[in-house]
Amino acid sequence: MTQLSSISKLLQQSGAQFRIFDMGRRISKLTTDQFDKFEQGLIPYPTPYLHHAWLALMLWNPKHKQQNVVWFLKFPLDEQGFLVQAVRDDFLGRLMQNIQQMLDNNAISEANDALKDNPFSFTPDQEKMAMFHAIAAHITQQPASQFLAGAKAYFSGDLGWDQWSGVGYQGIADLVADLESQQQYLLNAIPNIPSEPLVALATCLEHSKPDHKIAEALLARLKKAIAEPEQASLVAALLRGLSNTHSDTLRSQALQLTLNSQYQGSAEVMAAIATRCNESLQHPELLHLFLERLAVSEAGQAGFSRILADLMFIPVMRILVLQQFRNENRSEALSKAVGAMFGKKFS
Structure with missing residues (x-):
């Protein structure tokens, strides 16, 4: 051979x-x-x-x-x-x-x-695998999973918004994979569904490109979530759901609101922003605000260094982050965090 x-x-x-x-x-x-x-x-x-x-x-x-x-x-x-x-x-x-x-x-x-036994193969986590199966079926024009009907019934509101426990994650992924034709189900549900199914929906939407209608509905839920206590996981999920929307304006607004909210120090929220919202962080003012918040977040110095080491591996982000590190208007806290990451001689 x-x-x-x-x-x-x-x-x-x-x-x-x-x-x-x-x-x-x-x-x-x-x-x-x-x-x-x-x-x-x-x-x-x-x-x-x-x-x-x-x-x-x-x-x-x-x-x-x-x-x-x-x-x-x-x-x-x-x-x-x-x-x-x-x-x-x-x-x-x-x-x-x-x-x-x-x-x-x-x-x-x-x-x-x-x-078999190839060290370069891996298995995606269950959530990502469900979304991949849904995308693959849509591309090859194969039928969606058996869970789609249950997801449609729930997101239509016919079952009652509290009846989400029987909805399969795969069904939600199937809805999102065919977003163009199934969008009305989501627009109907996003303002009403509890946190648990909303988190599942948002983590599927990060793999699609929601239009401004869905983005606006998610942003409305984000505004509500950041005003309530103990909603860090929901806030992080909603940012992920908004991260790939076509509307740069709505994405930027979501980050501004979050980084000036009570969740500005959440390690989970900071990680979601760094790993999913890097395109929005190309705006210098948003990147500066993110770095200032990260420097004093509950992620600590170890989290600051790990998050930025990954973010800076993206070529364009490395240049932009280094520019902010040299910003004369950076705070003392950010200067200390940068010094701890790179050494005090960094300038």
Whole structure:
């Protein structure tokens, strides 16, 4: 069997249709051109998370779309965010060895076995897996799960807003995956549902692109939540749900409100902002406010350093954060936190 020189060539020669997803901060599509340039070492990974590229490679038979396979892969990145070529080569070598063994044993029927014992494979958490299944079914025009009907019944309001315990997370994910046609269910429910199903909905919405109507409904719930005690988890979830909306204005407003609220020091909220709202943090005034709040948050110095080490791994964010670190108007608290992270000689 011919040794392949790249994952891109493997996909192109498979004869299958395929799509590549980033699985790090949120589920999002990667173009084949982006992936090919990343694999060749021409560009850094566009959306690194915890110093890794988290990928899903989905392949399906164009004539029988229900015949598909998904490989979840996690590759370490170098200090500049590029793929380590030796890691890619190691992955391909292990993959080809497993495929050859499957051919020798006439066991090619299970394509997922090609990743057996591969150190670069991973399993997404249950919430992200549910959303991925929903997205994959929508792309390949397969039926949604059996849980969709129950989710529709609940989000329509017919069951009563307190009857959420029987609603499956997969059903909510199926609703969100088909957001364009199912939007009215969400608009009907967001103002009314209790915190628990709202958290589930918001954590699904971070993988979609809600329009301004859904974003406005989420923002109204956020305003209510930040005025109440002990709602940090809900506030964090709502920020995640708003993080990928088309409206930059609404996203920025949500961050401003939160960072000036009683939850400005919540470690959970700070982590949600850093990991999901990095596009909004490209606004200098929001980034400055976030850094000032993070420096005195309950995350402490360890949390400050961990959160920023991950955020600064995104090339554009590294430049912007360093600019804020050198801002003459930074507080003493931020200066101390920066000094503890980089050393007192940082300037």
